[in-house]
Amino acid sequence: MEENNIIVVEGLYKKFGSFVANDNLNFTVRKGEIFGFLGANGAGKTTAIKILSGLSKPTSGKVIVAGCNVKHEANKLKKNIGYMSQRFSLYDDMTVKENFRFYGGIYGLSAKEIKLKTDHLLRKLDMVENKDVLLKKLPLGWKQKLAFSVAVMHDPAVVFLDEPTGGVDPITRRQFWEMIYEKSLEGTTIFVTTHYMDEAEYCERVSIMAEGKIEALDTPANLKKQFKVETMDDVFVKIARKES
Amino acid sequence: MWAFIKKEFFHIFRDIRSMVILFGMPIAQVLLFGFAITTDIKDVNIAILDNSKDNITMELSNKLVSSGYFILNDNLKSNDQIEAAFKRGDIKEVVIFENDFAKKLKKEGKANVQLILDASEPNTANMISAYTSGIINTYSLELMKKSFKMPVSIITDTKMLYNPELKSVYMFVPGVITIILMLVSAMMTSISITREKEVGTMEAILVSPLRPIQIILGKVAPYVILSFINLIVILLLAKFVFAMPMYGSLILLLLESILFIVMALALGILISAISKSQQQAMMLSMFGLLLPTILLSGFIFPIENMPLPLQWVSHIMPSKWFIIILKNIMLKGVGMAYFWKETLILFLMTTFFIVMSVKKFKLRLE
Numbered sequence: 082m083e084e085n086n087i088i089v090v091e092g093l094y095k096k097f098g099s100f101v102a103n104d105n106l107n108f109t110v111r112k113g114e115i116f117g118f119l120g121a122n123g124a125g126k127t128t129a130i131k132i133l134s135g136l137s138k139p140t141s142g143k144v145i146v147a148g149c150n151v152k153h154e155a156n157k158l159k160k161n162i163g164y165m166s167q168r169f170s171l172y173d174d175m176t177v178k179e180n181f182r183f184y185g186g187i188y189g190l191s192a193k194e195i196k197l198k199t200d201h202l203l204r205k206l207d208m209v210e211n212k213d214v215l216l217k218k219l220p221l222g223w224k225q226k227l228a229f230s231v232a233v234m235h236d237p238a239v240v241f242l243d244e245p246t247g248g249v250d251p252i253t254r255r256q257f258w259e260m261i262y263e264k265s266l267e268g269t270t271i272f273v274t275t276h277y278m279d280e281a282e283y284c285e286r287v288s289i290m291a292e293g294k295i296e297a298l299d300t301p302a303n304l305k306k307q308f309k310v311e312t313m314d315d316v317f318v319k320i321a322r323k324e325s
Numbered sequence: 326m327w328a329f330i331k332k333e334f335f336h337i338f339r340d341i342r343s344m345v346i347l348f349g350m351p352i353a354q355v356l357l358f359g360f361a362i363t364t365d366i367k368d369v370n371i372a373i374l375d376n377s378k379d380n381i382t383m384e385l386s387n388k389l390v391s392s393g394y395f396i397l398n399d400n401l402k403s404n405d406q407i408e409a410a411f412k413r414g415d416i417k418e419v420v421i422f423e424n425d426f427a428k429k430l431k432k433e434g435k436a437n438v439q440l441i442l443d444a445s446e447p448n449t450a451n452m453i454s455a456y457t458s459g460i461i462n463t464y465s466l467e468l469m470k471k472s473f474k475m476p477v478s479i480i481t482d483t484k485m486l487y488n489p490e491l492k493s494v495y496m497f498v499p500g501v502i503t504i505i506l507m508l509v510s511a512m513m514t515s516i517s518i519t520r521e522k523e524v525g526t527m528e529a530i531l532v533s534p535l536r537p538i539q540i541i542l543g544k545v546a547p548y549v550i551l552s553f554i555n556l557i558v559i560l561l562l563a564k565f566v567f568a569m570p571m572y573g574s575l576i577l578l579l580l581e582s583i584l585f586i587v588m589a590l591a592l593g594i595l596i597s598a599i600s601k602s603q604q605q606a607m608m609l610s611m612f613g614l615l616l617p618t619i620l621l622s623g624f625i626f627p628i629e630n631m632p633l634p635l636q637w638v639s640h641i642m643p644s645k646w647f648i649i650i651l652k653n654i655m656l657k658g659v660g661m662a663y664f665w666k667e668t669l670i671l672f673l674m675t676t677f678f679i680v681m682s683v684k685k686f687k688l689r690l691e
Contacts, residue, residue: 184326
């Protein structure tokens, strides 16, 4: 069971001066799981993601991601994770192919690997004929799928998606989640934050943060049962209410 | 890392604004400054002191006066009158032929002419001396073909009065080099780094296995190359369009320029680390770097004429020291021994800015 956990967080604290951003976080994420990481703005989500992805060091506590301790194996860790943010992190003034080449390059993929991966991923997206189009000419939904493809190009063990579906229409969001499912079936762990509660339903397990603490963590079905409500939306509101 | 550098070039070459700043600006500046300072000379009052009074000096004097550039204002009798003639202020140049001019030319194949100029308007003085030498040289070639069968040379010796170092002549080339390097290196890097922050791609790069030092190097490498190309373009323009002399070692000049480029890049990174948006980075580099460089580095306004407090401020301008170095190499042709102090100051500033910028950059990662 233990080796099946790709993310292990034990007693994670992060303090900025006297402000406690992460207050004793404890959780694990299984390999291949889609893990929803929710919370209101300012609840400490971003801080936690930064620590998990090796951008920031915990004040105390143990954090193991993809077999690497984030405290002193940040560089090894970074090779094994992918990251996609709300802002997509793609370059508008480069073509689709060039974006792939760049991100493949900074992850140390060889030219041949990059070419193979690009072809494969573009074929899957049905975008082969667009490979020489400048990114700024593509619609938002396409960019989003590309951003996800780029983030998983180096076959990371864990992909962090930080509000990946901000600003897109429900149909595109739907398609996007199909991509996520597919990837998770291949064994990639998906760690996703979102503000859309319908998306929370898609996750296998969901944690909800408030004021630096994890207030609830379970499957969406169990959470709804636990809080005696019909939707994840109500679960979220109940937790947020309790705080204020 | 190569992927990174290549990507950076894509950004630059696909952005028209960047291209204009990078390549239009240096050329426009050199030409603007160059032609704004260049003035045609016409009807300049000169005096001649002919110590020889032979047929050749007479003929040469006629050539000068009939050229259309000069008007003979006075024939001087002796050296004592030179000073007084200049002080009256109506002449700009005195041409002095040595004793037995024609005789020496026949016997030894060479004779001396001395040009003394009022250099309080340095650019004009330089132009006048160039025109005069030109006429004398043409004449000596004619002489060689017609009258003498052997090679003869008339040696012109130019002496600038009142401003022997010609302080503002050609000053624009070192100044423009400094400004362009500052602009390309500091401003362009700071803008391009903040742009990545704004668009959100910086996050993705930071999460990648690239180390901060690789990110910084990848970011600045293209600008080092482009600054260097710019430097060469300016030097070529200076040489071929404005006949700017280059007395010192080119290699030394390039090395010193690299030092300055590195300094400017470090400044650019520092600016990008403290500013949150492209606009802010632009403003900071404009008002924090470019204006002081133009106004306080001695490029346009001589530092000696500034009020004392401003002179102190100018000491902390890296560009001031760089301009001194450039002037020394390009105009005086002296070696390292004459400006090791300035180089050391520049080097210390560079180190300081690198340390600062790396620190700030790391801080941002937290």
